[in-house]
Amino acid sequence: MQNILFILNEAPYGSERSFNALRLAINLNEQEHQETRLQLFLMSDSISCALVKQTPAEGHNIQQMLEILLAQGAEVKLCKTCADARGLSMLPLIEGAEIGTLDDLSLWTLNADKVLSF
Template identity: 75%
Template sequence: MGNEQTLLFVLNDAPYGSERSFNGLRLAINLNEQEIETKINVFLMSDSVSCALPKQAPGEGYHVQQMLEILIAQGAEVKLCKTCCNARGISELPLIEGAEIGTLDDLSMWTLQADKVICF
């Protein structure tokens, strides 16, 4: 475990309409499948906070909720920006299992602890 890398993914875009969040999650999942051990943290900001809402039913193509669930099952931590959730009126809505509301302090600590910070 001495070679483990801690990676922080900061996502900003809505789950659909742009592929930025999709591409960030795709990379995170793929990194977890490499031979080098990783610790993945995902912080959802701005419109990406809606990525962690349950019961998504995209017509076809990728499914961001499922991708987050895969990452969580792989051991990733997922937090949503509290300020961003409040601004969008979703603070009281249920989230997918394993995701939780976080703060700027959480993001700051994850940033300081990360070997790499990747923003989408």
């Protein structure tokens, strides 16, 4: 089994970086010849990717993509410091996503076979 850590930094709809990270993560989970364990740590403006009730006018839906990953067994944590700084700590999150700390990210990084930053 391969442990892959994704670190996201970009807002969900300001650019396509978070979208592309989630596309790759979903695709990795769908590869039949390779078993993977995915962990996603959302930092900076990407923490808003895990907020509920997203209704983008058109195109991709980041909330749905994260829900797919969570259903596939991925772990999703949001940086507590980043959430506090943006006043988002008390807002409801997608079911399965949780607030994490720099200690969580450090442990995930040490245990990862690969770290991808978007």
